[in-house]
Amino acid sequence: MKRVGILSLIHESNTFAVSPTRIESFEQDNLLVGHEIRGAFEGGHHQISGFLEGLEQANLEAVPIFHASTSPSGTITKATCETLIEMMFDALGKARELDGFLVSPHGANAGEGPDYRDLDGFWLEKLRSHVGPDIPIVCVIDPHANLSERMVAACDATIAYRSNPHLDQKERGHEAVDLVALTLKGEIRPTQRATFPRFGINIERQGTTLWPCLPLYELANEQLGRPGVLSNSVVLGFPYSDVEEMGSSAVVVTDGDPDLAQNLADELVSYMLEHRAEFVGEYISVSAAVDQAVSTKGPVCLLDMGDNVGGGSAADSTLIAHEIHRRGDTTGFVCLFDRESQDRAREAGVGARLTLSMGGKTDDRHGDPLEAEVTVKSTHDGTFEESEVRHGGYTHFDMGATTVVTTATGLTISLTSRRTVPVSLGVVTSVGLDPSDFQILVAKGVHAPVAAYEPVCTELVRVNTTGATAADMRTFEYQHRRCPMYPFEDIKH
Numbered sequence: 001m002k003r004v005g006i007l008s009l010i011h012e013s014n015t016f017a018v019s020p021t022r023i024e025s026f027e028q029d030n031l032l033v034g035h036e037i038r039g040a041f042e043g044g045h046h047q048i049s050g051f052l053e054g055l056e057q058a059n060l061e062a063v064p065i066f067h068a069s070t071s072p073s074g075t076i077t078k079a080t081c082e083t084l085i086e087m088m089f090d091a092l093g094k095a096r097e098l099d100g101f102l103v104s105p106h107g108a109n110a111g112e113g114p115d116y117r118d119l120d121g122f123w124l125e126k127l128r129s130h131v132g133p134d135i136p137i138v139c140v141i142d143p144h145a146n147l148s149e150r151m152v153a154a155c156d157a158t159i160a161y162r163s164n165p166h167l168d169q170k171e172r173g174h175e176a177v178d179l180v181a182l183t184l185k186g187e188i189r190p191t192q193r194a195t196f197p198r199f200g201i202n203i204e205r206q207g208t209t210l211w212p213c214l215p216l217y218e219l220a221n222e223q224l225g226r227p228g229v230l231s232n233s234v235v236l237g238f239p240y241s242d243v244e245e246m247g248s249s250a251v252v253v254t255d256g257d258p259d260l261a262q263n264l265a266d267e268l269v270s271y272m273l274e275h276r277a278e279f280v281g282e283y284i285s286v287s288a289a290v291d292q293a294v295s296t297k298g299p300v301c302l303l304d305m306g307d308n309v310g311g312g313s314a315a316d317s318t319l320i321a322h323e324i325h326r327r328g329d330t331t332g333f334v335c336l337f338d339r340e341s342q343d344r345a346r347e348a349g350v351g352a353r354l355t356l357s358m359g360g361k362t363d364d365r366h367g368d369p370l371e372a373e374v375t376v377k378s379t380h381d382g383t384f385e386e387s388e389v390r391h392g393g394y395t396h397f398d399m400g401a402t403t404v405v406t407t408a409t410g411l412t413i414s415l416t417s418r419r420t421v422p423v424s425l426g427v428v429t430s431v432g433l434d435p436s437d438f439q440i441l442v443a444k445g446v447h448a449p450v451a452a453y454e455p456v457c458t459e460l461v462r463v464n465t466t467g468a469t470a471a472d473m474r475t476f477e478y479q480h481r482r483c484p485m486y487p488f489e490d491i492k493h
């Protein structure tokens with residue numbers, strides 16, 4: 001039986017976030033070798049779940065080797081990059097001979113210093129030189145990747161999820177297995193080419209089922225029907241990484257036809273550039289968004305784009321909470337990462353009243369701490385499970401010790417001890433709350449929360465808050481991005 005190795009290193013690195021990402025974050029979340037990887041992913045919705053299931057169905061032996069992942073956060077320190085790469089290649093060295101690889105870099109891994117700024121490209125290139133040119137390597141990335149030429153050169157095929165929120169990760173894992181299986185049988189020769197325009201799609205415009213992305217995906221789907229095309233991907237890009245390859249791109253895989261692959265990637269990019277003005281985004285202020293939310297039948301979900309936890313932001317922005325608190329005429333739920341306030345509220349005990357200074361502590365871009373007298377409602381261990389397919393494909397969640405407090409002005413605040421990406425309604429329901437009891441549910445994200453919140457909300461409004469993931473990329477100062485590049489500068493097309 002032919003053996004296929006599985007390697008992954010998944011982090012969305014926000015180089016504008018103040019706190020660097022260290023090895024401890026990976027240790028706390030996922031730093032796994034060998035059979036531990038099966039335990040974490042078997043039966044789940046992640047691409048690695050798809051790798052495991054697909055390989056078994058294809059009668060190939062899955063050899064899970066290394067997996068590291070942690071929630072999106074700041075640049076990965078140099079020492080952590082070194083440790084992760086060393087662990088990965090140590091584990092690889094211990095595996096017996098392999099016939100192919102399924103790999104999963106995020107695509108927006110960014111480490112400290114010039115060697116590791118394109119961390120994905122670094123380890124994929126190292127893997128390619130380790131195994132030689134003839135072993136197939138098929139790669140699955142997040143469409144929030146900043147795809148680099150090194151990444152494309154190192155792999156035989158690159159496949160990005162086709163949905164945002166990401167609900168097709170497992171399916172893409174299966175697609176990757178199919179390419180590896182057919183290549184190992186000698187039936188296909190995957191050949192890929194990519195196009196890297198000087199262009200980035202605003203995060204607010206990256207919903208794949210919505211205009212203006214929808215027609216681009218329709219074009220991509222139409223290309224899949226053309227003879228010789230094995231796979232294609234729109235890579236939306238991740239604006240919050242100050243790296244040379246920051247931006248949107250397209251990659252096409254054909255059966256041994258590099259010119260066709262290049263032409264089709266160019267066609268996808270032409271569509272992006274011709275419609276570039278549509279991808280710039282819309283900016284609704286906090287007060288306008290809250291006005292809109294209180295004038296509609298609730299609950300209304302306000303998406304806090306500047307504090308997009310899934311994009312590496314602080315998770316403690318108070319900007320929308322301040323507005324709800326100031327008005328005092330509505331009800332709102334907000335989750336804030338604030339260990340210190342959590343500890344104090346928990347210590348005071350359920351039923352106690354105390355004054356807390358909540359959130360706004362990570363840096364000065366996410367609002368001032370919200371100072372208010374609160375009543376302690378409940379305490380929780382913060383863990384919960386999600387059985388539905390949700391953005392990210394994970395099923396186990398851990399917000400750390402969590403305490404719920406309320407203010408007399410209508411706010412309910414869940415104080416957590418870990419940053420939590422709100423991809424599951426468990427953020428609300430696991431602490432004993434009913435979403436329908438609120439006029440406003442604040443979710444700190446842009447597209448990731450949609451699958452969970454859309455079924456229980458009458459409307460979702462994307463709010464232009466400041467923060468480490470502010471929607472308008474033109475508000476960040478880059479040192480490494482290409483110039484000129486749209487929408488920072490105009491470009492010719």
Ligand SMILES: [Zn+2]
Nearest residue numbers: 142143144166
């Ligand atoms: Zn993503």
